[in-house]
Amino acid sequence: MGTLKTARHRRAAAALLLPVIIGMAGCAAEDKTPAGEAVYGRPLAEQFQAATDATRDAGTAAFSSTLTYGAAGGDAVDRTRGSLDYTRGTSFAKLGLDADRHFPAELREQLHASDPKAGEVLVTSGEDVYLRHGASSWLKFTPRAVNELGESTGVIAAHAAGDAAPYSGTLADLVPRLIPREKPERQADGSRVYQLTALPEVASELLPRDLQSLQNDWGLDPVDVTVRLDADGRLSSATADLGPVLDRLHARGELRPVKRLHAAFALSAFGEPVKSKGPSGGASVEDAAEVLAPVDTLKRGRCATTGDTGLGTTAVVRPVDCAKPHDLRVFGQVKVDRRLPGNQDIENGDPFARVACERKLAAAPEDWRRGGAYAEGFSFVGSSQVGSSFGGEAGAETTVTGTYTCYLRSA
Template identity: 65%
Template sequence: MGTLKTVRRRRAMIALLLPVLIGTAGCGAGEKAPTGEPVYGQPLAEQFHAATDATRAAGTAAFVSTLTYGTTGGDAVQRARGTQDYERGTSRADTGLSAPSTFPKGTLELLSGAAPEGEQALATAGDDVYVRNGRSAWLKYTPEAVSRFGEATAEVAGHAAGDAAPYSGTLADLVPRAIPREAPERRADGSRVYRVTLLPEIAGELLPRHLRGAGDAWGTESVGLTVKLDAEGRLASASADLAPLLTALHDQGMLVGVKRLRAAYELTAFGEPVKDGGPSDGARVEDAGEVLAPVATLKAGRCAATGGTGLGTEEIVRPVDCADRHDIRVLGQVEVDRSFPGQRDVGSGDRYGKEECRRADAAAPKDWRRGAPYADGFSVQGESEVSVSVTMDGKPGSGTETTVKGSYTCYLRSA
């Protein structure tokens, strides 16, 4: 009797378990589990390059890129949020700089060079970059325009489509340049987390152009980079602690109040349809090379607007009729060419440019100031070079001489 009861119980257990086992097998047969074999099957040192290929193969993705500056008065965040179409080589993002009222004002003004007009839209299509503020026309920066305007366009041009992604200037560009040395941490969801390092000069490429002046002074301390790849080997996120860069920046008097500096990047919505909302949607487009000009090329009396360029500089402006809304009126273009006997420490030479502009201001028609509510005084933009020459030919006038040469634009600014 005891043996019979045991057999019946075992048959009952088998009967109960059989449907469960069959159901599990049926679920697996209908779906293929995601695999990152094309990435994780590569040698460790090559997995980041393979991950970049796998990410692009997804076709599309949404992204968020941030650069956070931490101070005792709170954090300022430079952010780009948008979508990328890898197949078409296009992207669209809303960009801007946000900070609490307690953030140091001087530091915020310095950071604003990379986000000059608060919130703005930015789109890329291959080598072309488009900028838009509000409902204005898209302003198209072609490689030709960038070449013409030079370094002043560097911050915008730096987002043109690259090898890693259609929107450049993020950690996505730097991940393929890092080499994993240690096996990644494997997560339960199939993702993997790598911890690697970057050379400081490479990590410095994430900073706005006007903050990259440290050059060879970045030092030797490496920057920590954390990279997460999803179960299919695609780039899911990356973050970098850029604190090692602050020493060099502080030494040059930049971002002195910033104690923490961090970059982050996240990708989601792989393969989902992308709503363009960019210049290809039929919106009005203007060629920056045709409607903008260097302020240094404007004649005395000309007016211009600085807004809407997306550049955060007064070097490149939109020339307009003085009867239209404007915030700059040119007093004149002046040259500095002075020589002094001996070797002198004359600094940058800008003071001589200001002297010439003072003369231009005094000579300007008085009615120029009636065209808009201009601020008192005048503004100066330009640069000069200081050189020291030595002649030893024994003739009169030979010896050491210091020369200052430069070009400056003198202009009125709206109050």
């Protein structure tokens, strides 16, 4: 009897405990934080900043970024693919410009010149950016190199690690600067889609640097942006219709054959291992500050190349011995300093620089001037300022000042 009573007491105790245990399990299930709550539980205006933090917390991701120029003859796509390591603050990216066969050839060359990317590989590590063409050595652009070589290095330096990602210059940079005003649309998979707008001067930062200057263009329509966050609140994709920016470029006479301008960005493979593909081991690395130079620092007679700098400009070049293959040979530096009567419609000092360079060329050695290696003729690069003054004894006056480098182009 004693044993049977004890068993009954045990069953009764178990029966009493069971609802309590079930109740505790139910509370634990209710306390579990839903996916994405760290982002979607925040006020709407704070969700993009929280999403940027959540994306960074993933540790790693694969990314793609495109800028599509649509013309009547087809599209040209400025494409970047690579990986991001948020933990180490590094990235790896392959770059290229793909154009349809009937895309305007002249415009294709212009895009190559303004933002050269064919066959380039970029690796970022904090503020440092490494560039490589094919099997060439790595060219390292440090903050010191950027400071010494000048603004022409911006096409490379703009991709150094930023606040949003280890690779900058994409729509990912814009997302934390945007503030949602309307609730997103929730998708079946738990992701959210936001429709919002951006200032055109901000969106223009996605373009090559020589097309970005919209700071003083007031009254432009806003740029439509779509942002998708995944179920965990991480940035999944973003797109932007840059039509308003394109309208302003058309008004300035730029990119006129382009009818559509569209930017896109996407992330995937969150948390997956990222293999280091950058400079390591015995890979040759050159410091850009040591092997490149502003062309206006080259003395008369010096030669240089431009093809492996990644800058798409003759403002910064790689000096080489003239006995080796080269793109240009400097034959003089000139200054423009003109004062003209009246308020004249002058865009820059280039016409005056051309005349000054022609005079310099006339004094150059004959073997430089007569065909051969320099059959492509001469050109010049530099900058100028145009100003106007009114009143005074001389009355209205227009001033043109600038400095230029004159060089021969090799065949």
